[in-house]
Amino acid sequence: MFSRMMKLVNQTDSLYLSANQQKQLLDYGASLGRRFAAIRSLERQENAIVELALQAWQQAHAELGTPEEFGWDSAENDLRLVLRSLAISHLMDDMDYAEARVLRHLRRTLEFADVPADAIRDLFACLVEAVREKLEPADFSQLENDLQRSVAAAEAGLMAVS
């Protein structure tokens, strides 16, 4: 089940939406224009963000070698998928979507490639920093919470493993 909107509706069970729930829905509807503007900006900068994030991550973890060397041939493509899933999550107002569709799979892929836990967490942090650098502050600010949650999810997932 994805989207805060549907979670709200499901919470009502067989009643009508309360005034508070209606307000949350209206706020979501009113925010959709800003959400689309931010993800369009992300879309335009996607290549630059992916390149910058990978570059920063490889510098920070030079001991790993290049992604190709440790078996992560699809690095650029995977980071694109991360950004796109975060964009859809942001539009749905529900991080579960990105987590279920992409984030957890990428974390597992890297774990299987023996990438250390802190390096996996850093990858998501590098991605957030690259978005911060390439997007206008207003667009980054619109996306920031969801982006930071991808880092937190990596931390939480890694804590559960270790």
Added chain:
Amino acid sequence: MIYSAPIRTLAGCDGRYPTLEEESACMAYAASLPARLRVADLISQKEAEIVRYAIDHLKRHYPRFAPQHDRAWEKASRDMTLHLRYAVQAMVVDDLEMPKDKLYVWITTIVRGTGHTPQIMRDGIGAMVEACQRLLPADAMAIAEPYLHRMVHDLSDFPEPMKPAVD
């Protein structure tokens, strides 16, 4: 199963950004949300009246229903209230399929199993729609209408019983 037209549109963008058409569809839904919630409020305010109208209609057309069932009209009111609320939910999230999946399929299984006819469902649920037409302003009814008509269709879409429980 993902419900709500705009959310289904977004979920369909798996691995890519939404197209401009998909963005327009989501924005159109967002723009319609205040009106959908206003109509939901209107229906909730008139709910008791809408259900009472339908029950009165059934009482006139099916006088033998009550003697054959335990607390017949009380239970019918409860169920019809529930049907209406799910139709309203469908209108709020813009999803004609949701009530069928979440409620109507169970209801039709039960009413079919207890020997009721599609016609009594069409009459009772249809009377709720008629009540809405009488009680709601035309612009509100225009928004609710597809979901209400779908409610009538879905709740009467089952085979005739071998032997009707009520005629």
